[in-house]
Amino acid sequence: xxxxxxxxxxxxxxxxxxxxxxxxxxxxxxxxxxxxxxxxxxxxxxxxxxxxxxxxxxxxxxxxxxxxxxxxxxxxxxxxxxxxxxxxxxxxxxxxxxxxxxxxxxxxxxxxxxxxxxxxxxxxxxxxxxxxxxxxxxxxxxxxxxxxxxxxxxxxxxxxxxxxxxxxxxxxxxxxxxxxxxxxxxxxxxxxxxxx
Amino acid sequence: xxxxxxxxxxxxxxxxxxxxxxxxxxxxxxxxxxxxxxxxxxxxxxxxxxxxxxxxxxxxxxxxxxxxxxxxxxxxxxxxxxxxxxxxxxxxxxxxxxxxxxxxxxxxxxxxxxxxxxxxxxxxxxxxxxxxxxxxxxxxxxxxxxxxxxxxxxxxxxxxxxxxxxxxxxxxxxxxxxxxxxxxxxxxxxxxxxxxxxxxxxxxxxxxxxxxxxxxxxxxxxxxxxxxxxxxxxxxxxxxxxxxxxxxxxxxxxxxxxxxxxxxxxxxxxxxxxxxxxxxxxxxxxxxx
Numbered sequence: 001x002x003x004x005x006x007x008x009x010x011x012x013x014x015x016x017x018x019x020x021x022x023x024x025x026x027x028x029x030x031x032x033x034x035x036x037x038x039x040x041x042x043x044x045x046x047x048x049x050x051x052x053x054x055x056x057x058x059x060x061x062x063x064x065x066x067x068x069x070x071x072x073x074x075x076x077x078x079x080x081x082x083x084x085x086x087x088x089x090x091x092x093x094x095x096x097x098x099x100x101x102x103x104x105x106x107x108x109x110x111x112x113x114x115x116x117x118x119x120x121x122x123x124x125x126x127x128x129x130x131x132x133x134x135x136x137x138x139x140x141x142x143x144x145x146x147x148x149x150x151x152x153x154x155x156x157x158x159x160x161x162x163x164x165x166x167x168x169x170x171x172x173x174x175x176x177x178x179x180x181x182x183x184x185x186x187x188x189x190x191x192x193x194x195x196x
Numbered sequence: 197x198x199x200x201x202x203x204x205x206x207x208x209x210x211x212x213x214x215x216x217x218x219x220x221x222x223x224x225x226x227x228x229x230x231x232x233x234x235x236x237x238x239x240x241x242x243x244x245x246x247x248x249x250x251x252x253x254x255x256x257x258x259x260x261x262x263x264x265x266x267x268x269x270x271x272x273x274x275x276x277x278x279x280x281x282x283x284x285x286x287x288x289x290x291x292x293x294x295x296x297x298x299x300x301x302x303x304x305x306x307x308x309x310x311x312x313x314x315x316x317x318x319x320x321x322x323x324x325x326x327x328x329x330x331x332x333x334x335x336x337x338x339x340x341x342x343x344x345x346x347x348x349x350x351x352x353x354x355x356x357x358x359x360x361x362x363x364x365x366x367x368x369x370x371x372x373x374x375x376x377x378x379x380x381x382x383x384x385x386x387x388x389x390x391x392x393x394x395x396x397x398x399x400x401x402x403x404x405x406x407x408x409x410x411x412x413x414x415x416x417x418x419x420x421x422x423x424x425x426x427x428x429x430x431x432x433x434x435x436x437x438x439x440x441x442x443x444x445x446x447x448x449x450x451x452x453x454x455x456x457x458x459x460x461x462x463x464x465x466x467x468x469x470x471x472x473x474x475x476x477x478x479x480x481x482x483x484x485x
Contacts, residue, residue, distance in 0.1 A: 152455050154462050154472040161478055162463070162471065165369050165382035171216060171231065171358050173379070175350035175371030176402025176425055177325075183227040187369070187377065188347060192229045195218040 106130070214358035216345075217244065219251040223258035224325055225268070226349030230254055233343050233360050250339055254332040254346070261331070264290060265324040267317075278317045291320075298323045301438045306453060308446030309438050326399065326437030329353045333433070345386075351399040353433045354386040363388040368398050373425040373465050381463065381477065383429055392429070392476065395461065399436035400427040401444040422447055422467050428454070429461040429476065436460070448472075 106128045173188040183189050218231035230251050234243070265274045273291055276282040284295060298311035298320055313319050325348055333353050336344055343356030345366050354366040365387025369379040384392045402425040426443045430436035439454045443464065446453075451472065455462055461476030 152474050154451055154455055154464060154474050157471050157473050157478060159380070159471060162381035162473065165367075165379040169213075170367045170369035170379070170382050171214065172229075172345050172347045172352050172354075172366065173350065173369045173371060174347075174352050174383075174398045174400045174427060175376065176373070176400050177226055177349040177351070179225060180222050180227055183349075187371065187379070188229065188350070189227075192218045192220050192231075195216040195231055195234075 214364070216358060217247055219247055221251065221255040221258075223255065224262050224266070224328070224349070228254065228258060228346070228348045231345040231347070231358075232341065233358055246341075250336060250341055250344070253335050253339065257331055257335060258328050258348075261290075261324060261328045264288065265294075265320055267319060267321065274318070274320065278319070284318065294320050294323060294327055297327075297434075301442070304457070305438070305442040305446065305450060308442035308450040308453075322441050323434065323438060325349070325351065326434040329397075329433045329437075351397075351433065351437055352385065353397045355396065357387050365392060370398075370400065370427050370463060371425075373402055374469065380465070380471075383427075383461070383463075383477065385429070392461075393459070394431050395429040395476075396431055397433035397436040398427060398429045399433060399440045400425060401437075401440035402426075403444075423451075423464045424467050424469075425465040426451075427463045430458065 108126045171191070173186065173191065175186075175188075178186055178188075215234035216231045217234045218229050220227055220229040222228070230247070232243075232247050232250075234240075263269065263272060266272045267274055267278060269275060273282065273288060277284060277287060277291070284292065287295075295311060295318065298309070301309045301323070302311065309322065311318060311320050311322065329346060329348050329351060330353075332346055333355065336346070336355070341355070343358065343360050345352065345354045345358070350371070352366075352368045354368075357364045358366050365384035367382050368385050369382045372378045372380040383395075383398055385398055386392075386396050423444055426440045428436045428440040428443070430439070435458060439458065439460060439462075443451045443454055443462065451462060451464060454460060455474055461474045462472070463474075463477040464472040466472065
């Protein structure tokens with residue numbers, strides 16, 4: 001439950017910043033911020049007016065450049081309560097800043113992976129004509145990383161499963177440390193003698 | 197001089213075995229060998245001189261560290277520390293630095309690697325050979341040698357390739373602990389391909405070392421759970437050497453910790469003869485030539 005809240009909170013703040021960037025870029029065009037407001041609202045609830053009231057606080061603590069009209073769109077992502085979006089404001093910052101910077105015209109933008117106490121979160125935002133049409137999570141936790149570690153674990157194997165080697169094919173011999181005396185009868189000594 | 201294929205001899209292909217030259221010396225109770233690709237036929241004597249000069253530099257370095265760190269030499273600084281005549285805080289910078297490094301490894305390996313004997317005497321034998329090889333590698337680089345293979349008593353550090361100007365890695369055999377005249381497998385080191393992901397060092401620890409610097413054997417769950425021999429491949433020799441020793445001492449738990457925490461490949465031979473290996477030691481990944 002906390003994980004879910006964290007993810008949706010991160011998404012919410014991503015939307016805050018992304019739309020906030022757009023509002024800043026098109027600050028002279030009041031129609032543009034109007035469009036983004038309704039678009040972001042479409043991903044969750046549609047209440048523009050009430051949302052603007054709760055989220056303007058969030059916007060001011062998160063990002064000074066975020067316009068109040070843009071912040072209004074953020075709580076429309078379905079989070080519902082202002083407390084959860086407040087708690088997430090820091091975790092989503094990195095993810096959305098990059099996406100916002102490149103989300104000028106349209107297309108799909110992946111945010112930076114952000115470390116949160118819920119794991120690594122990375123969001124992808126789809127923008128069409130300056131409007132966010134989709135927000136998806138690319139990377140929710142570090143489960144992928146864990147699977148890499150698991151695959152590097154030492155597992156039992158048969159001798160036929162290792163590369164069979166003959167001393168004629170190798171250039172050096174590894175083994176537990178041998179004393180100077182034991183070296184004389186070792187494979188390494190034979191190699192060294194052949195190369196002298 | 198242009199290479200000419202003699203009518204009587206077989207025409208050698210590009211895949212021929214690399215021709216090497218090597219020199220050896222004894223230090224730290226074992227034998228150290230330095231191998232380089234045999235030079236082109238134009239200036240054989242110059243190449244031999246270069247190899248012998250490089251070997252002399254490495255030998256001097258090993259002997260210098262041995263004089264400081266050997267507990268077999270009563271006149272060494274390490275012996276003075278062991279007898280309590282010299283406080284570690286008053287020891288040389290080299291001694292203190294290596295002690296700090298060993299202590300960090302103790303923390304990182306959850307105590308499986310340690311620089312203190314059960315009786316409390318500081319003994320850096322578990323790290324000093326790896327340290328010497330690391331320093332030797334730096335010296336060889338400074339001398340301008342690009343392709344070389346250093347083997348100190350079964351621990352291996354390489355650079356470049358046995359065939360100059362090729363991507364071919366050095367191939368290090370791993371001795372079968374049950375029969376030291378045969379090889380269990382081999383592992384590619386160095387070279388310029390991505391097949392071994394930058395691994396330049398291979399260190400092996402075995403039961404023959406027990407009683408010298410592996411004291412934590414009590415961590416293992418009985419004789420059957422332990423390892424006969426552990427080989428670790430890594431980008432650097434100290435990591436490989438320390439982790440091989442730590443896994444020998446700490447058993448399966450330390451093996452799992454090592455593969456999770458470091459970018460290493462491990463081949464462990466269990467006391468019952470069975471093998472445990474990370475993917476890099478499996479056939480498809482190890483095949484390279």
